[in-house]
Amino acid sequence: xxxxxxxxxxxxxxxxxSAVIKCTYSDSASNYFPWYKQELGKRPQLIIDIxxxxxxxxxxxxxxxxxxxxxxxxxxxxxxxxxxxxxxFCAASINTGFQKLVFGxxxxxxxxx
Amino acid sequence: xxxxxQSPTHLIKxxxxxxxxxxxxxxxxxTVSWYQQALGQGPQFIFxxxxxxxxxxxxxxxxxxxxxxxxxxxxxxxxxxxxxxxALYLCASSSIGxxxxxxxxxxxxxLTVL
Numbered sequence: 054x055x056x057x058x059x060x061x062x063x064x065x066x067x068x069x070x071s072a073v074i075k076c077t078y079s080d081s082a083s084n085y086f087p088w089y090k091q092e093l094g095k096r097p098q099l100i101i102d103i104x105x106x107x108x109x110x111x112x113x114x115x116x117x118x119x120x121x122x123x124x125x126x127x128x129x130x131x132x133x134x135x136x137x138x139x140x141x142f143c144a145a146s147i148n149t150g151f152q153k154l155v156f157g158x159x160x161x162x163x164x165x166x
Numbered sequence: 167x168x169x170x171x172q173s174p175t176h177l178i179k180x181x182x183x184x185x186x187x188x189x190x191x192x193x194x195x196x197t198v199s200w201y202q203q204a205l206g207q208g209p210q211f212i213f214x215x216x217x218x219x220x221x222x223x224x225x226x227x228x229x230x231x232x233x234x235x236x237x238x239x240x241x242x243x244x245x246x247x248x249x250x251x252x253a254l255y256l257c258a259s260s261s262i263g264x265x266x267x268x269x270x271x272x273x274x275x276x277l278t279v280l
Contacts, residue, residue, distance in 0.1 A: 095273065098271070099270060142208050146267055151222050151262075154201075154209070154269060158207060159207070
């Protein structure tokens with residue numbers, strides 16, 4: 054089955070710096086890759102997603118890139134702000150109409166003022 | 167537009183007991199997936215319901231069962247609770263006719279087994 058690895062497990066940056074979180078998936082049939090942000094005690098919130106027919110997607114300060122050949126995808130956050138501090142999860146799924154998300158182990162991002 | 171809701175928020179049970187958790191999907195969604203999130207871990211897929219049938223199942227024992235009602239809401243039942251069942255249980259909803267892979271999560275039910 055699908056396996057998703059995520060690195061780093063923790064990431065500390067200064068406000069205004071960029072942050073990059075990387076994930077690797079195992080099943081080449083995976084074709085949907087969402088990213089979720091989870092603040093302490095709250096629900097995972099979908100922040101951006103990408104499908105396998107696209108190499109990059111951007112939404113304001115957030116971007117995701119996908120390398121299908123290497124089976125890597127990454128989350129890029131620019132101009133980080135303290136409110137970006139949270140745990141970020143990547144996930145992968147195979148869209149067959151009914152699909153499960155397989156999550157990475159999470160990255161705790163701390164943005165210091 | 168109502169988002170995904172879950173009840174109860176917190177639950178404390180003892181080993182061997184049974185528990186039922188409830189989920190109402192986002193308005194317009196017809197598919198409900200359940201996930202277990204242990205402390206410090208990513209969510210793990212339990213199963214998914216559509217048209218009142220279990221469509222996919224993760225690597226969870228038969229002690230975990232579910233149900234979906236005609237109004238698309240869903241229940242997760244766990245029998246013979248073990249200490250290791252303590253976790254945050256999340257449901258996520260999606261729309262088969264819309265973007266079936268885009269799942270939106272509820273706030274979760276925190277289950278503690280003593």
